Amino acid sequence: MIFRLVFENVRHRPVRTLLSILLIAVPVTLILALIGLSNGFLEDSRKRSAGVGADIIFKAPGGSLMTFSTGALPQKITDVLLTEPHVVQATGTLVQPIGGFDSINGIDIDAFGKMSGGFTYVEGHGFRTPDDVLIDTWYAQQRKVHAGSKINLLNRDWNVAGIVEPGKLAHLFAPLAAMQDILGSTGKVSQVFLKLDDPKNAEAVVASLKAKYDGYGIWSITEMQSLISVDSIPLLKNFINVILGIGVIIGFAVVSLSMYMAVLQRTREIGILKSMGATKGFIMSLILAEAFVLGLGGTIAGILFSFAAKWAMHAVAPASLPQAIVYSWWPIAGGVAMGAALLGAVYPGMMAVRQDPIEALAHE
Amino acid sequence: MNRQNRGEMPDPIIKVRNLRKVYQTGRVSVEALRGVNLDVPLGEFLSIVGPSGSGKSTLFHIVGGMTPPSSGEVWVGGRDLSVVGDSGRTELRRTTVGFVFQKFNLLPNLTARDNIRTALHISGRPTDVFDQEFLDILDLLGIAGRLDHKPSEMSGGEQQRVAIARALATHPAILLADEPTGNLDSANSLAVLTLLRDLNERLGQTILMITHNDEAAQYGHRIVHMRDGVIVETSRPAGR
Ligand SMILES: Nc1ncnc2c1ncn2[C@@H]1O[C@H](COP(=O)(O)OP(=O)(O)OP(=O)(O)O)[C@@H](O)[C@H]1O
Numbered sequence: 104m105i106f107r108l109v110f111e112n113v114r115h116r117p118v119r120t121l122l123s124i125l126l127i128a129v130p131v132t133l134i135l136a137l138i139g140l141s142n143g144f145l146e147d148s149r150k151r152s153a154g155v156g157a158d159i160i161f162k163a164p165g166g167s168l169m170t171f172s173t174g175a176l177p178q179k180i181t182d183v184l185l186t187e188p189h190v191v192q193a194t195g196t197l198v199q200p201i202g203g204f205d206s207i208n209g210i211d212i213d214a215f216g217k218m219s220g221g222f223t224y225v226e227g228h229g230f231r232t233p234d235d236v237l238i239d240t241w242y243a244q245q246r247k248v249h250a251g252s253k254i255n256l257l258n259r260d261w262n263v264a265g266i267v268e269p270g271k272l273a274h275l276f277a278p279l280a281a282m283q284d285i286l287g288s289t290g291k292v293s294q295v296f297l298k299l300d301d302p303k304n305a306e307a308v309v310a311s312l313k314a315k316y317d318g319y320g321i322w323s324i325t326e327m328q329s330l331i332s333v334d335s336i337p338l339l340k341n342f343i344n345v346i347l348g349i350g351v352i353i354g355f356a357v358v359s360l361s362m363y364m365a366v367l368q369r370t371r372e373i374g375i376l377k378s379m380g381a382t383k384g385f386i387m388s389l390i391l392a393e394a395f396v397l398g399l400g401g402t403i404a405g406i407l408f409s410f411a412a413k414w415a416m417h418a419v420a421p422a423s424l425p426q427a428i429v430y431s432w433w434p435i436a437g438g439v440a441m442g443a444a445l446l447g448a449v450y451p452g453m454m455a456v457r458q459d460p461i462e463a464l465a466h467e
Numbered sequence: 468m469n470r471q472n473r474g475e476m477p478d479p480i481i482k483v484r485n486l487r488k489v490y491q492t493g494r495v496s497v498e499a500l501r502g503v504n505l506d507v508p509l510g511e512f513l514s515i516v517g518p519s520g521s522g523k524s525t526l527f528h529i530v531g532g533m534t535p536p537s538s539g540e541v542w543v544g545g546r547d548l549s550v551v552g553d554s555g556r557t558e559l560r561r562t563t564v565g566f567v568f569q570k571f572n573l574l575p576n577l578t579a580r581d582n583i584r585t586a587l588h589i590s591g592r593p594t595d596v597f598d599q600e601f602l603d604i605l606d607l608l609g610i611a612g613r614l615d616h617k618p619s620e621m622s623g624g625e626q627q628r629v630a631i632a633r634a635l636a637t638h639p640a641i642l643l644a645d646e647p648t649g650n651l652d653s654a655n656s657l658a659v660l661t662l663l664r665d666l667n668e669r670l671g672q673t674i675l676m677i678t679h680n681d682e683a684a685q686y687g688h689r690i691v692h693m694r695d696g697v698i699v700e701t702s703r704p705a706g707r
């Protein structure tokens with residue numbers, strides 16, 4: 104019967120109901136889209152780092168996994184690392200972020216190609232001049248360029264020499280020497296990838312390298328894969344918490360206001376229920392149940408919107424961040440929305456409970 | 468079946484002694500009741516008349532557990548309402564009294580049936596089946612065919628009959644009807660008054676009815692006249 108009362112109330116004011124649900128859906132969508140984007144990005148990073156074909160990644164001291172200190176290592180270190188037991192290949196790359204989530208990677212195309220199994224060219228060919236860049240098909244699609252096109256990056260015009268299949272380290276590559284020139288990092292690299300005779304030796308080699316290079320960032324690729332998570336990007340984690348907080352506030356405010364108005368509008372009906380002997384608990388549960396329905400509606404709408412956001416983003420910018428649908432966050436986003444909705448209904452509920460039945464019945 | 472024959476209850480179902488009620492609105496206090504004394508035996512149909520502001524509704528609100536008395540004794544169904552608190556009054560409304568108002572006061576979004584089921588739900592009774600006694604009441608009220616309509620789809624007379632059905636669904640000992648015909652035309656008024664008399668005579672329902680209409684008052688066994696917060700006269704209807 105409570106369900107019926109709530110259902111009829113919700114149905115009877117479709118505009119209020121819909122507006123409340125839409126407003127609650129906003130933070131749910133935000134949370135899910137953000138989580139989807141970060142997970143998509145991280146999943147993509149994992150795939151791309153695996154695509155390098157290395158077993159170990161070697162960074163300068165102080166460098167964290169997801170940050171790059173441009174040109175922090177001397178390029179010569181690759182030769183030194185090659186003398187380590189089990190290390191059969193070593194290649195350094197110079198990474199320069201170019202805004203958004205993209206970066207240009209300066210590579211020694213021969214060594215990098217050897218390690219990663221070589222690029223698969225969809226269009227064009229490898230580097231021939233220092234102004235050549237390689238881009239993957241995603242980036243090509245997003246920028247709508249082809250082999251032979253010019254693109255402007257780092258305030259320079261580059262020639263798109265080739266378009267390659269994605270999945271190897273990055274979306275954009277330039278010759279290492281050219282990058283070192285532009286960035287004034289002659290003889291420097293950001294990171295060195297090592298390939299071993301057998302991936303099984305990775306842990307042992309990491310351990311011996313760590314002993315030798317104290318303070319350097321040294322991870323096996325397997326370990327690195329497992330470290331690529333939301334937690335490894337502190338800023339992202341904070342941002343998610345902020346969005347969660349905003350979600351709670353919006354849900355709370357929307358439902359507070361909506362239920363406050365509902366209680367005022369239904370003063371008389373509350374009086375009728377009280378005249379029939381409805382207890383305080385009954386009145387309160389009616390209000391909470393209605394808030395629950397609004398919260399649930401907002402959650403469902405938010406989930407649907409997150410699919411819509413994914414679709415829209417793909418339609419607009421196919422090569423931008425891949426947004427994953429992260430089911431495990433549905434209950435979290437929903438819990439935030441419903442919790443906030445229930446909390447928001449408490450004060451209006453108390454107002455309803457406290458109403459004097461005679462005065463409520465006299466209400467027009 | 469007559470309730471009067473079921474349980475031998477020597478005490479009246481309503482016993483009011485020196486009841487006073489003072490409403491405090493800011494600095495102004497209004498003495499709505501100034502020493503009411505009243506006994507209503509089980510099974511009586513009592514009419515209450517009196518000028519506007521004489522305290523009739525206030526008396527109902529106290530007897531029906533909507534507001535506490537300021538002083539005096541009020542016994543309803545064996546409970547002393549001068550000592551019970553808010554939850555005791557809620558309990559009284561749930562179990563012992565049923566209200567019928569001038570403005571019908573049906574829940575507007577619900578059908579007649581769901582209005583009745585809400586009352587049943589609140590009283591903790593099953594809501595999917597109506598018991599035989601209540602089915603008889605529905606028969607008497609003649610609204611069985613209107614149960615799936617919402618209040619807005621019904622005439623005033625029909626709404627008032629649904630309101631009576633809702634008030635009686637939980638089998639309260641006392642029906643309190645505050646100007647039940649006040650919003651009805653004469654034909655519907657007559658129908659509702661006849662129904663109340665039938666409910667009283669056939670089912671032994673105890674009924675207290677406030678009315679401004681002298682003819683309507685004649686339907687009761689007894690007519691209580693109020694003025695300025697006290698009962699000034701008790702009379703018998705002509706020809707009953
Ligand atoms: N909640 C209240 N607060 C303040 N004063 C009230 C309240 N309820 C009733 N009164 C006052 O108490 C007095 C009696 O009111 P009551 O409603 O009982 O009269 P009544 O006999 O039912 O009148 P009517 O025939 O107009 O319905 C009136 O003076 C009224 O203004």
Ligand SMILES: [Mg+2]
Pocket residue numbers: 523524525645
């Ligand atoms: Mg009145």
